[in-house]
Amino acid sequence: MELHEQSEVTAKAAAIPGKGSQEQGMVRRDLLLVAGITLLSFLLASAFEFREWLAEVTEPLEPYQIDELPFVFAVLAIAMSWFSWRRWRHARHELHLRMQAQAALAERERQYRTLFMEDLAGNAVASRDGVIELCNPAMARILGLDHPDQALGRNLAEFYVDREQWRRHRSAAQRGERVEVPVLALEAQDGTPVRVIARVLPHGPREREPGLHIYFVDISELDHMQRQLADSLGENRLLSQKYLMVQEDERRSLAREMHDELGQCLNAIKLDAVSIREMTHDTLPAAESSANAIVELSAHVYDVVRGIMQRLRPAALDTLGLHDAVDQLVGQWQRRNRAVDCRFESSGDLSGLGEAVNITVYRLVQECLTNIVKHAQATRVRVGLHRTAVGEVTVRVRDDGRGFDPRAKRTGLGLVGLRERVEALAGRLRLTTEPGGGVEISATLPVPEAAALGTGAQREGESMKHI
Numbered sequence: 001m002e003l004h005e006q007s008e009v010t011a012k013a014a015a016i017p018g019k020g021s022q023e024q025g026m027v028r029r030d031l032l033l034v035a036g037i038t039l040l041s042f043l044l045a046s047a048f049e050f051r052e053w054l055a056e057v058t059e060p061l062e063p064y065q066i067d068e069l070p071f072v073f074a075v076l077a078i079a080m081s082w083f084s085w086r087r088w089r090h091a092r093h094e095l096h097l098r099m100q101a102q103a104a105l106a107e108r109e110r111q112y113r114t115l116f117m118e119d120l121a122g123n124a125v126a127s128r129d130g131v132i133e134l135c136n137p138a139m140a141r142i143l144g145l146d147h148p149d150q151a152l153g154r155n156l157a158e159f160y161v162d163r164e165q166w167r168r169h170r171s172a173a174q175r176g177e178r179v180e181v182p183v184l185a186l187e188a189q190d191g192t193p194v195r196v197i198a199r200v201l202p203h204g205p206r207e208r209e210p211g212l213h214i215y216f217v218d219i220s221e222l223d224h225m226q227r228q229l230a231d232s233l234g235e236n237r238l239l240s241q242k243y244l245m246v247q248e249d250e251r252r253s254l255a256r257e258m259h260d261e262l263g264q265c266l267n268a269i270k271l272d273a274v275s276i277r278e279m280t281h282d283t284l285p286a287a288e289s290s291a292n293a294i295v296e297l298s299a300h301v302y303d304v305v306r307g308i309m310q311r312l313r314p315a316a317l318d319t320l321g322l323h324d325a326v327d328q329l330v331g332q333w334q335r336r337n338r339a340v341d342c343r344f345e346s347s348g349d350l351s352g353l354g355e356a357v358n359i360t361v362y363r364l365v366q367e368c369l370t371n372i373v374k375h376a377q378a379t380r381v382r383v384g385l386h387r388t389a390v391g392e393v394t395v396r397v398r399d400d401g402r403g404f405d406p407r408a409k410r411t412g413l414g415l416v417g418l419r420e421r422v423e424a425l426a427g428r429l430r431l432t433t434e435p436g437g438g439v440e441i442s443a444t445l446p447v448p449e450a451a452a453l454g455t456g457a458q459r460e461g462e463s464m465k466h467i
């Protein structure tokens with residue numbers, strides 16, 4: 001075991017260039033010195049007959065066995081040599097361990113230095129007052145400097161846009177607190193605005209007046225892109241809102257045309273057929289039955305046209321208002337689906353919400369009810385419409401049907417269209433469902449004042465992207 005350790009140590013020591021051979025040279029010199037002293041003492045002892053002189057001197061002390069002392073000293077000398085050799089070996093081992101630890105420390109320092117210098121985030125150590133004492137190239141880049149050395153001695157306060165904010169950060173860190181800022185505005189050396197995620201914390205032991213450790217991550221590019229994205233989202237909203245309004249206008253005029261032209265024509269056909277029927281009542285039974293068929297057919301076509309007109313433009317919205325129009329829609333749906341228990345409840349003043357909100361709410365309820373018939377196999381449906389105290393209107397349709405996996409890819413356009421409608425008004429749409437757990441779709445829309453065009457971008461963070 002010891003041998004193994006030693007060979008390892010020797011191998012590691014050998015890895016430190018120059019040290020081993022230097023030490024070996026010293027040992028050789030010391031051994032030569034010992035051999036020289038031994039030879040010199042032998043020569044002197046033989047020249048001066050040292051042992052005879054000693055025997056003569058110690059002869060009177062023969063009873064005390066003093067003459068045995070030279071042998072004892074010789075043994076002591078050998079024992080001391082062994083003792084020294086052991087200590088030397090131990091010291092050498094210790095030395096190698098220390099050198100090894102030193103090398104590991106140097107390697108670790110090199111690694112940390114690389115991490116610090118190559119970090120993409122800006123790192124700096126500053127005095128208590130914010131004077132930069134050490135920083136990496138990334139920090140220099142963020143501050144608009146060419147080299148980290150140029151930052152040394154500069155105060156961080158110079159780069160803060162808001163000096164008061166700097167004072168707050170510095171005081172907090174001096175008190176031992178950790179400051180985290182999601183977006184901090186800085187100004188680089190050349191005046192360029194810079195946005196960073198910042199962390200300012202105390203650095204060093206508390207008892208010795210800690211300095212500051214500052215950590216900045218440059219997010220200027222990201223921030224810029226985010227603003228651009230928010231702008232284009234706002235524009236997109238505006239466009240879809242306009243597009244939807246144009247679509248609704250188009251539908252309304254189509255419904256009017258159908259009513260005025262097709263409706264009138266069908267009515268005229270029906271009236272003509274009725275008079276033919278009356279005229280041929282007794283004379284031409286074949287013509288009478290054809291006229292009868294025309295009357296029934298024109299009545300049927302009129303019903304179909306009315307249905308189409310109703311879908312194109314819910315006239316009830318104009319005549320009855322939002323609450324009653326939705327009530328009528330739910331009532332009609334209930335009559336067609338008698339097996340389902342469908343109820344409508346509402347609260348708050350639902351008048352004066354404006355054309356855009358009215359049509360969006362109506363279309364949402366319409367699409368949700370259609371989806372329930374098509375996909376849900378539900379037994380209970382609840383439709384809710386509420387005006388909240390904070391100036392918003394919430395519409396919610398819930399069923400207890402088979403639900404679906406909201407993460408699964410869908411090809412339908414109904415829910416996508418709903419989201420577009422709701423977001424065009426800067427509203428929020430939420431879909432809650434799971435297989436077997438029914439579906440709840442709710443939308444919250446700002447009332448007209450807040451839903452004015454152009455506010456979409458400000459409410460960006462609130463829009464939901466479930467669908």
Ligand SMILES: Nc1ncnc2c1ncn2[C@@H]1O[C@H](COP(=O)(O)OP(=O)(O)OP(=O)(O)O)[C@@H](O)[C@H]1O
Nearest residue numbers: 371372375376401403404410412413414415416439
């Ligand atoms: N109430 C519901 N219960 C169960 N599944 C639903 C419900 N509503 C929607 N889905 C599921 O979500 C999918 C997407 O609905 P969406 O309304 O977008 O499309 P669609 O109804 O299939 O077609 P479209 O509305 O374009 O005619 C549906 O295909 C259906 O699988």
Ligand SMILES: [Mg+2]
Nearest residue numbers: 371412414415
């Ligand atoms: Mg649908």
